[in-house]
Amino acid sequence: MNISQLARKTGLTAKTIRYYESIGLIPAAVRTEAGYRTYGDRDITVLQFIARSRSLGFSVEDVGHLLTLWQDRSRTSAEVKALAAQQVAEIDRKVAELTMMRQALTDLMQHCHGDDRPDCPILDRLAGEIRAGQEADDAGEGCCEHHSSFRESRV
Template sequence: MNIGQASKATGVTAKMIRYYDEIDLVRPASRTDSNYREYDDRQINELRFIKRARSLGFSMEEITQLLSLWRDRGRPSREVKAIADRHVADLDARIGEMQAMADTLRHLSHCCAGDDRPDCPILADLTEGKEPSDPVKRRPSFNR
C-alpha cells in the first residue's frame, strides 16, 4: 500500500504517518524504486494501534511503551495494565480539574446579571487571579 492507501485504511493522515516514521514510532516502510513508501499489513496494524491509542488519550511516550509491549509476544500483561491504570488515574484527575472549572464558571455565570450594567463577577474573578479549584476562595456577591 502506498501512503495514501495506508492513510485511508487506518484513518491516520499521511502527514502523521510521515511524522510517526520520522520519530521511529512505526517500523520503517519499505521504499519503491522511485522512493515512495510502501506499507504492509504489519505497519497498517501498527498505525491502527496508534490511532486507537491516540483516541484514548495516551501520550506519545505511553504509545511507544504500549507498541513495544504489543510487539513483544512474551510480555507480562501487568506492564500493559500498569500503563493503562496510570493513564486512567491521570484522566480522572483531569476530569476533576475540568469539573471544578466548569462549576466555577457555572457559578460565576449565574452571578452575572448579563445586562447593560458594567459590574461583572466573571471579570472580577478573572482579575483576582486565583485558581478555580481554590477551596478557600469566596465568590464576589453582586447586588442586582
C-alpha cells in the same frame, strides 16, 4: 500500498504516518526505486493499533511503550494493565481539574445578571473585588487562588 492508501485505511493522515516514522515510532518503510514508501497489510494493523491507542489518550511515548509490549512475547498482561490504569488515573485527574474550573466559572456566572448594563460581577471578581453583601469571607484575596495547582496539561 502507497502512504495515502494506508492513511485512508487507518484514519490517519500521510503526514502523520511520515511523522511517526521520523520519530521512530514505526520503522522506516520499504521504498520503491523512485523513493515512494510502500506498505503491506501488517502495517495497517500496526497503524490501527497506534490510532486506537492515541484515541484513548495515550501519549505518543506511551504508544511506543505499548507497541514494545505488544511485540514482546514475554511481557505480562499485568504490565499492560498497569499502563492502562495509569492512563485512567490521568484522565480522572484531568476531569477533576476541569470540574473545579467549571464550578468556579458557574459560581462567577451566577452573580452576573447578564443584561445590557455594563456592571459585571464576573470581571469584578476576576479582578479581585468582592462586592459587599454577597460574600463576607476574605479581603481581596483567595477567591480563585487555586492557580498554582491548576497549570496546563493535555486532554
